[in-house]
Structures are given as C-alpha cells and as structure tokens.
Amino acid sequence: MTQGPASAVRAALALLAAAVLVAADGPAAQAASWQRTPINGANDQSDARAAVGAGGAAAVVWSGISGRIRVESSPAPGAPFGRVRNISNCCSPVNPVDPTVAVSPSGEVLAAWQGAPDPSAIYARRGDVTGRWGPVTRVSLPGTFDDSATVAISADGTAIVAWIDEPGLVFGNGFVEAAIARPGEPFTAAQMVSGYETGSTPDVAVTADDRASVTWVGSGDSLRAADRLPSGGFSSPYTIVETPATSPQQPSFQTALDGDGTVLALWNPTSQLHAIAEAAPARAAAPPAATFASDPYQEHFQVAAGPGGHGIVCWVLAGENAGGTVMALTGVHDRWGAPTALMTLATGEIGDPTCAIDATGRAVVSWDDDYRLYTTTRSPRGTWSPPISPTSGVALEAHATSHGPVLLVFDSERKTNLATLHRSWPRQ
Numbered sequence: 001m002t003q004g005p006a007s008a009v010r011a012a013l014a015l016l017a018a019a020v021l022v023a024a025d026g027p028a029a030q031a032a033s034w035q036r037t038p039i040n041g042a043n044d045q046s047d048a049r050a051a052v053g054a055g056g057a058a059a060v061v062w063s064g065i066s067g068r069i070r071v072e073s074s075p076a077p078g079a080p081f082g083r084v085r086n087i088s089n090c091c092s093p094v095n096p097v098d099p100t101v102a103v104s105p106s107g108e109v110l111a112a113w114q115g116a117p118d119p120s121a122i123y124a125r126r127g128d129v130t131g132r133w134g135p136v137t138r139v140s141l142p143g144t145f146d147d148s149a150t151v152a153i154s155a156d157g158t159a160i161v162a163w164i165d166e167p168g169l170v171f172g173n174g175f176v177e178a179a180i181a182r183p184g185e186p187f188t189a190a191q192m193v194s195g196y197e198t199g200s201t202p203d204v205a206v207t208a209d210d211r212a213s214v215t216w217v218g219s220g221d222s223l224r225a226a227d228r229l230p231s232g233g234f235s236s237p238y239t240i241v242e243t244p245a246t247s248p249q250q251p252s253f254q255t256a257l258d259g260d261g262t263v264l265a266l267w268n269p270t271s272q273l274h275a276i277a278e279a280a281p282a283r284a285a286a287p288p289a290a291t292f293a294s295d296p297y298q299e300h301f302q303v304a305a306g307p308g309g310h311g312i313v314c315w316v317l318a319g320e321n322a323g324g325t326v327m328a329l330t331g332v333h334d335r336w337g338a339p340t341a342l343m344t345l346a347t348g349e350i351g352d353p354t355c356a357i358d359a360t361g362r363a364v365v366s367w368d369d370d371y372r373l374y375t376t377t378r379s380p381r382g383t384w385s386p387p388i389s390p391t392s393g394v395a396l397e398a399h400a401t402s403h404g405p406v407l408l409v410f411d412s413e414r415k416t417n418l419a420t421l422h423r424s425w426p427r428q
Helices: 005-024 027-032
Strands: 035-038 049-052 058-063 069-074 097-103 108-114 122-128 146-153 159-165 175-181 199-206 212-218 223-227 238-241 254-257 262-267 272-279 290-294 298-305 310-318 324-332 340-345 354-357 363-368 372-378 388-392 394-400 405-410 419-422
Touching (some): 049 097, 097 146, 108 146, 122 146, 122 159, 146 199, 159 199, 175 212, 199 254, 310 363, 324 372, 372 394
Parallel strands (some): 354 394
Antiparallel strands (some): 035 419, 049 058, 108 122, 199 212, 298 310, 394 405, 405 419
C-alpha cells in the first residue's frame, strides 16, 4: 500500500523528530550537558574532600598551604562557590591535616580534622553553605592521640564525629570513639564506641530521629558495629562480617552507611569480592553475603550507599598487561543484580573509579584513562548510558543528588584547578 502526500510528510516529520531526539541524547550532547563550576583557591589545596547534600548544596574542604583547613561552599548545583574561608586554628606547633566534611539536605555543614593547636586532637566545626560558621570545638579527650576522623550530619542538623584513639601510637588502629551534637546544642563528651577492643577505618551515619551507627574493622579483621541508644550511649559492639581464622589473607574492607541505617560492606579476601547489605535495627539475622566476582586482577574497588538500602560497587578488572574493564554492581539491601561491564580499554591505565547511587537507583560512575575522564549514569530501570568523556582530568569523588550527579574533579597529575562537574539526570 502506498502512502499519500500527507502520510509521507507525517512519516518524514516523525523520522526527523527521532533523529533530533537521538542527537539531543547522543554522546556529544551528553558530554556538553556536564557543567563545570570552578572552586576558588584550588591551587592552594591538598587532601581535598567534598560533600554534597541531597538537595545539591556542596562543600569542599582541604589543607591549605596557609597552614589552615579551608572551605568553600555552594548552595545549589551550578551556583558559584563562595569565597575561601579558614575554619581551623593555625599551624602551631604543626599544621592541621586530614579534613573531612558532610552536608545535610538543607545545607548545614560539619567539618572535622586533626591537629592545631594540639597535633594529636580531633577538632570539629559546624556551619552552613552560606558561610555562617560556629566556633571550633575539640571533640576528642585531652591526653590522647587521635586520628582518622569521619563525620555525618542528618536532615535536622544532628552531627556526629567518630575517630580512632590510639593508645599505642599505632597509626590508624585504636579505640573507636564518637561525639554527637543535637541542633543548637554543643557536642557531647567523647564516648567509647568500640569498648576496649581496638579497631580501624571507622565509618558513621546519623538519621533525623537521632539514630546513629558506627562501623569499624575490629580484632581478627572482622567488621564490627555499634548503634546509638535512646539513652544517648552506644550499644555493645556486634559483628557484621566474621572473617574466618583460616582466611589466607587479611580482607580489605570498605563500608558505606546511609541515613536510613543501612550498612553496606564490601570486602576482598582471596581475590574474591563479597558484598552484604543489612538494615538497622534488625541485624541479628544478617543476610548472606553475595560473592559477585572472583579474579586475581581485581583492583581499585569502591562502595557507596544510598537512601532506602540502595548500594553500588565499582571496580577495575585489570588486563594482564595493560588496560582493563570498569565494572559496576547495584543492589537494594540483600538483592544484588549481576555485574555490568561499563567500558573496556585494551591499552592505558585505568584510574580509581568512583561511584554513587540515590534513593531511586539512579547512579553515576566515573574513572579516568591516563587523565582522560569518563563517566556513565544508570537509570532507575537499570540501564547504563554509553560512557562519555566530558573533559580531561580525574574524579576524586562522585555524589548522587536529587538534581543529578556531581563529580569533584581536578585537571591533571598536578591536582590543580579543583572543580565540580554536574548535570541533571539524563533521559534513559
């Protein structure tokens, strides 16, 4: 059957519209949709850390050559970062180091760091993305040697700082302690979280109803945790992941906690990647771990948790000589999908991937190939977009906000021109 003139015109217009839509969502358009927001004073930075709240407000902290911890913040995606602010005491007898930061959905900011004036103390400061800051507070106890601070802040502004108190001066291993501050109130005195057992690499989360969880790698290389009680103290430590005594090598743990109390743990003994996710408070019967990959060439793995029990793992399956494949896996609580190969390179050296996921399952993964940045996004239906390269550089961190993905990037191996890259979530 032949088409009439009107039908032919309609068909041609439909094809043209489809072509326009494909072009609009093609690689070039996707790359151009990423917007770069420079961070002032970016060449005066080291140890940069970023946090992005669920509403898109962002803060970046770093150790400046001025001998202070410095911060810049932005109230919304694409909004310019404000002026550089010094938020720590200065540099006597040593410079403050190892800053970390968290941002609430409403734009409140919590920063913490080690040192100045006491080089072995943990200090914290609360503020907001408009530049209003409260006083510097020492949260760790006098006469202790403390490091490895980590922070979280809830939707209502409840703040928690956790760190390691090292009685034996063994860097990164000691008693896990924490301090909490309710909105408008000072920090509580430091509380022992791990009991008199040693641990390392603490992680922390806090919810708007004042629940909090702290995890750490404890004695025997097992993953341990404690939850804050209504009385204000912490529960007795309990085990999330038990490492068998017969394990041939020490596992390499990573954990991520979301604001709903979900703990996502990733570990890598004997060249196998395992993951587990479980929700508080029903942790007595933990779901079995998922072993989702087994290969001696796995490396550079990272784990991130999103609200509602969503989790993502990204890593590199390295080639025997060069190149490799960037991999990703997503899940909700203990329900995991199959690993997805995002991009394979025959040559070059793939840098550490970074990833994030939101409450709907939308996700972002970014990595670099010899300082050429690549990124891809995942739809709630589980479809990954083709990888694109919006710019050169390296992504230090990825964040998934309600507005879209945000990356903290720098230009080259000199780690200069710190900036954020952001875009709205693409149609997929």
